[in-house]
Amino acid sequence: MAHRQDQLRRPSIHDVASRAGVSAATVSKVMAGVTTVKRENAQRVFDAVEQLGYRVDPLASDMRRARRRIIGAIMPEFESEFFGQMLTQLESLAEQRGYTLVAASSRESEARETEILARMHDWRVAGVVLAPVRNEHGPAAAFMKANGMTGVLIDRVLSDDAFDTVSADSASASAEVARELLGKGHRHVLVVGLGEQAATVRARLDGFRAAALRLAPDARIDVVLAETDVEPLRARLRDYFAKGERPTAVYSLFLKGTLVALSEFRRRGWHCPDDISLVGFDDAEWMQATWPAIAAVVQPVRQIAGHAMDVLFARIEGKQGPPTARLEPCRVLMRESVGAPGSGPHSGGRQ
Template structure:
């Protein structure tokens, strides 16, 4: 029985040190990436780690420090490609630094967002990457500030007086969309968005509206905002288009400020038998694989996921390591791809399958 328990016991750092013939301190240095260890000793440690199946216990290591080598990440949801890719990028960057990423979804609930953050505080995470449900002034950011947590805010944020922020330059991207649609001759455009994403909607909507009206003062911009998700928006769009069709007053283009809105708009077009771009043009903020492979391919604003993740983790680790100074606000440029779903009002589809930038 004693032998069986010995086999089931988790290998310790001292087991690795004994097997490699080095001290526990040397093992710790090798696993932490310290390069001053003699190459032959480092190789013996790595061989022992593999042979014994040793894993660093994040809850037991570095007990002399108040923080653990865990990074928390809270996203509004995991269903979209944007947030799924974001978590994947953050995880890889954390592991490069010897940290473990623990990710959770707030499910678009500020109450749940704060609850998850409180749990992460109990775990004494070293830092948190938070994509808030609404903006940088929500209860989760307030909890982080009140409890002295180290963190960075991403995506649905503009700037903050307590935390560094990194997000896409939504206003500039929307201004580029406005220039493209005005250039194609559109003078009546519907903008679709989620009202609960205040910071994001404000930047995207204002960037689009200001540029469109500057270029075409006679531009008519209708706005449909939905406070929740897909089904209410589907009903709102159905009612909107029914009224406009009855009055022979429907827009010639739709700009959706979020990915699901693009899909809902396209579904409504097809239900009515409309085709892009000869019946109506469509541009969506955020790109997805289905938008690229459908015909016609849907024009999209592509967010810089990798750049946002990289800069967020860079500034987070600088703060973890004790760097002071005022918070920074960084905006990463997007790429706007005007695909075949966009044309002049009443035009025929563009030929070819490539992106027009």
């Protein structure tokens, strides 16, 4: 029984030192990548590590450093392709630097967001990538600042006086959408979306409206927004159309809003682009596979993640200076869901 327990016991640094015939301090140096250890001694350590199946205890190692080699990431939700792709990129970039990424979803709750940050603070994570529920002025950013946490804010942010920020250039992308729609003759456009208080929603809406009214001062821009829930948005959109409103195009500020709008079109028997045109902010595979393919604003996930991790690790390594604000350009793909305004509803369509 004692022999079996010994076999099951995780090998320690002292076991490696004994097998290699060196001190525990030498093993520690070799595992940390210190190059001053004699080559033959380092090789004996590597051989012993392989024979024993030794693994570094990250908790013990990081406790000595005061911070663990862990990066925290908090996203509003994990369901969208955007945040899923973002986490994939962040994880890969963290691992390239020898760190582990631990991710959590705030589920669009600022209270939960702050609670998760408190846990990450207790875990002594090296840094945090935060996509806030609302904007850079929420309680989560305030908690990070009050507790001296190292972090970078992404997505629903524009700039901050305490943390570096990285986001898509939503305003410029939305202005391009406005130019495309008005260039095709649209003068009555409905803008729909979620997250009334999010900085990016404001930027997308303001960018679209300003560009549209510059091009056509007589253009009518209607707006239907809800906070974070799809069902209130669905109800408001249904009420809007029930009043007899007939915009010739819809611009959705979020992926979920695109789905809600498309569902309402189908319910009413409307077809894109014959009866109404549709553009969505954020792209997804289903938008390319459906017919007609849905026009979309494609966010630069790889660039946002890359710059966010660059500035985060620079801060972790001690870089000083005022926080930076970075806006990454988007791509606008005008697919088959957009056309010139039609002459009326599709046959069989309902008003």
